[in-house]
Amino acid sequence: MSRIDDEHGPLMDLGQQDRPQVPARARNLSPIVPRASIAGRALVAVVAIMTFLASITTGTVLLVSASAAEWQSDVASEITIQVRPAAGRDLDRDSAAAADAARGQPGIIEVRPFTKDESAKLLEPWLGSGLSLEDLPVPRVIVARVQPGSRLDLAALRNRVTQAAPTASVDDHRAWIERMRSMTGATVFAGVGILALVIIATIISVSFATRGAMAANRPIVEVLHFVGAGDRYIANRFLRHFLRLGLEGGVIGGGVAMLAFGFSESIAGWFSGTPVGDQFAALLGTFSLRPSGYLALAAQTVLIAAITAWASRRTLFATLDDID
Incomplete structure (x- = not known):
């Protein structure tokens, strides 16, 4: 065991036994890009908001399309x-x-x-209720239901109906x-x-x-270049970081949107029977x-996370070329 002395007296022992022993595996656990940085949390919030808006838009489009199909x-x-x-x-006879x-x-x-x-x-x-329609030429309405899957001869139906009642008209x-x-x-x-704008x-x-992350970590990137690390190695470390942030923000925004649609049916029940509720029910x-x-909302969440990783990858290589 060695000891170093100077004019002020003995110094601390530099022996191997007094040094803190750090496992070799633990030395590589510190990420190149800090995970809990302010910029990282802001990006998660931005991706979450964008994913929520995209999910609300997609869900609304799906609701309108399904209602329109019905x-x-x-x-x-x-x-x-x-x-x-x-x-x-005689109107009744016709x-x-x-x-x-x-x-x-x-x-x-x-x-x-x-x-x-x-x-x-x-x-x-x-026209409102309580109005006398005796003097108004109100037509009589007849609703005919067509057999599903059959091809109705509309011209023959019009001819048959007009022969029976000359003042009748058929609307398909x-x-x-x-x-x-x-x-x-x-x-x-x-x-x-809207989805294109969100993307x-x-x-x-x-x-x-x-x-911003590359600028904040530029000294680390330069050191990695100095010790022989390639652009792909450095880019992969940043790529994993931004892919994790994209997935985290996407899951938060998409999850909130799914919960909103999950509770929308019960919320709509509170307004059923009211004019506003009936109008929204007729529309959606x-x-x-x-x-x-x-499933479409979940796939969209993964897509936004993939877009986040793709955009960061392109920016990473462009920034690394500038640093080189």
Whole structure:
């Protein structure tokens, strides 16, 4: 055991037994990039917010698309016949004749003629209740349900109905269905646009965070270069760091969005029966995502984490070239 002395007296023993023994494996556990840095926490928050916004957008698009598909299916399975009143004709007799003519058409499985009072109630949302409709030319409505999977000869049905009741008209709701398809397409297009903006904002945020981390750790990178570490080795250390941050932020944002959609159905139940609740229910259905929707949100979370890693990788190699 060796001892070092000087003019001030004996110094501490530098023997091997007095040195702290650190396992060789523990020396490599310290990461190159600090994990709990302020910039890292800020990036997690940004990715979480972006993932939440993207998940809400995707879930809303899925809800609207599913509701629109149900609307189109219900509307396409029905044919509406309107019998308008005319001078010199019995409206009740014409309505019964048009209903009988529709029942005889192949492909029609159910015909339901609306009574005078039921036809008047259809106008209450626009004209209000308690209004006398005796002097108004309110048509009688007949709803015919088409057999699923069958091809209805609409021209033959129109010919048969108009022969029975000359003032009758047949509407297959084709124009309304086209409007529904246009609205659904516009909603999907807007959702894709918002997702693109979220992804662009995520890439920009990750790029700035990566450059900041590289600038803060530039001395370490230079030392690693000096001892012979290659760009790929250094980049992989930073890549793992940002991939972990992306996954952490993605899981937080995507998880909160999934919980929001999970509770949306029960929250919508609180407002059921109110005008606002009925309008939202008509637009978004029951507010509940299908299992495939939750799988889409989970896949989107992984995608955003992958985009985070990809953006950091590109920025890493560009920054390493500048350092070299």
